[in-house]
Amino acid sequence: MDALKGLGEIGLGSRLKRTSEYMMRETQLVYDEFNIDFDPYLFPTFKIIKNKDGVTNTEITNSLKTSQPATTQAINKLHKKGLISLKEDKLDKRKKVVFVSNKGKQLIENVTPIWNSIEHIIKEYTNIKSxxxxxxxxELEAKFNEKSFSKAIIEHIKMNTTQNTIAITTFxxxxxxxxxxxxxxxxxTFFYVEPYDEEVLSNPHKYIIDKGGHIFFAxxxxxxxxxVALMPMSEPNVYELTKMAVSPKHRGYKIGQQLMQHCIDFAKDRQFDKLVLYSNTKLENAIYIYRKFGFLEIPVEKGCPYxxxxxKMELKTKS
Known part of the structure; x- marks a missing residue:
């Protein structure tokens, strides 16, 4: 039994502390995995120094709302690692102005993709209605138990650095x-299975392949x-871009976009007149991507199958 969880609301402070310490430990595992010599506890201080062209100890303290000794300790650790340099203030010789060193700039270049992946996974793990x-x-701890924070980040990093290994093949x-x-x-996950979905998905030959359609796999x-599938429509030489899905553990890695680009290239090569898709405005990210690829909104016809x-959106593909 989880004693802290059993304390309810009164144990909130301890729960937050435990969650914070867990995420710090897991982040350190990520840095170690990619041979990055950095301490996650130093991130807030280093990020402020990175974003400023010279900053004082007091300015850092005021920005982070932490104690002066804590800021001094973080600066000393960063200086010992060679990630920052200290210079005298031009107006007040008693003050030290902190800058990112050349070694620190190199670290930033190496670690930024990791920070981006950490931010992505945090957003994914905390997308919780409560x-x-x-x-x-x-809910967050349940997600951590299902897949550790470090494992999720490492998978995301490796996926984004190995996208060219994605192979798209036919049915x-x-x-x-x-x-x-x-x-x-x-x-x-996002809606519910309609009878039409069940019928098409259970009979891909009948509804797609045998009618001259195509199904692709990443x-x-x-x-x-x-x-993803390209399913022939009643209008000649027009195909519905449909049945696009990516496995849950691989979402967020632009696999869907690679599948979509493959479909568009395929349609252009085959001289299809246009591609049509049906969606729901609830899927804001998906709609944004469709527009990004050039799809334009058109009226939804009566008797829409979904x-x-x-x-409803379309993309003209015939040159």
Missing amino acids: ESLTELIN KEEYSSSFYNLNIEWLQ KLNNEVVGT ERCNI
Whole structure:
């Protein structure tokens, strides 16, 4: 039994402290994994120094709302690592102005992709709807137990540095279960499975392949991690870009965008007139990406096959 969790709201301070210490330890594991000589506890101080063209101890203290001794200790550690340099203030010789050293600038260049991944995973892990801070921490700790903070960050970093290893391939019978499972998981996560979805996903040959459509799969290290389909529509030479789904543990790595670009390139090569997609404005990030790729909104027709659809978009692909 988790004694701290059992304390309820009155144990909130201890819960926050434990969560903070856990995240610091896990972040250190990430730095160690990539041979980055840095202490996560020094991040706030170093980030302020990085963002300023010279800053004093007092300015750092006031910005972070911490104690003067704590700031001094952090500065001393950063100086000992050679990441900062200290210079006398031109107007007051008693003051020291802190700058990032050349070694510190090199560290920033090396560690910035890691910081970006850490920020991404924190946003992903804390995207929680809750009625209280205690409930949010409960959900956050459950996510940590499911996959450690460090493992999630390391996977994200490696994925973003190995995107070229993503291979996109065409339909094979052995991929039928992946096509079904990836899409069902996505629908259950964001909406619900409509009868039309179940029918198409259970019969990809009947509704897509045999009608001249195409299904593509993204593979990473021989594992299917995403899929998308181009399904013929009643209008000649027009295809619906549909059934796009990426496995939960690989979301956020732009696999969906790679699949979409593949579909657009494929449509242009085959001289399709246009691609059409149905979506929902609830999926703000997806709609943003569709617009980024050139899709424009058009009216949703009566009798749209999807109950969840409230936006229809098209991209003209024929040159």
